[in-house]
Amino acid sequence: MPIINDNPYESLSFAIEDLKSKGYDKDFNQKEEYLECKQNKNNYKPEDFTITHAYRFEGMSSAGDNSVLYGIEAADGTKGLLVDAYGVYADSLSTEMIEKFRVEYEDPDEV
Template identity: 85%
Template structure:
């Protein structure tokens, strides 16, 4: 299960900038059963990657603006980021992907 880190960042854009400076250069897209990385044209199954950073951001104007940033490292050394809204795609993910991203789907008041 990914570890929810204390969030030292003022905004999502600052977090992205900082993690990119630490080598998280690729972008990941969440699919039903895997992550895809358009830059290297690879797919990563849940067992092929580790979530190394997890930060939540809550929108000031609306709860619809809530998002989570994942720092991800694949088994092949690819490091990148995934930005997603809280639980938006939960219904379209396989059980394995939901388990991998479980922190995203917990009730934020219980975390």
């Protein structure tokens, strides 16, 4: 289960730019039972990828602007990003996908 930890980025766009510079250069899309990567035309089931980074961003104008950026590495070495608007699509995901993207928030009092 990924842990959302302290976010060193001042914006989502800075985080995306930095992670892309570290090789996370593909874009993933959530589907019901897998992640889709259109650039390499592959689909990844939950057991085929690992979430390596998870950063939360809170919008200043409304809760609807909240999102999570995931850095993802697939078993075949593909590295990419997925932006999720705080589980907006959770109803359309399989149980396995929901579990894969369930996050734990690091408790600053326990660090």
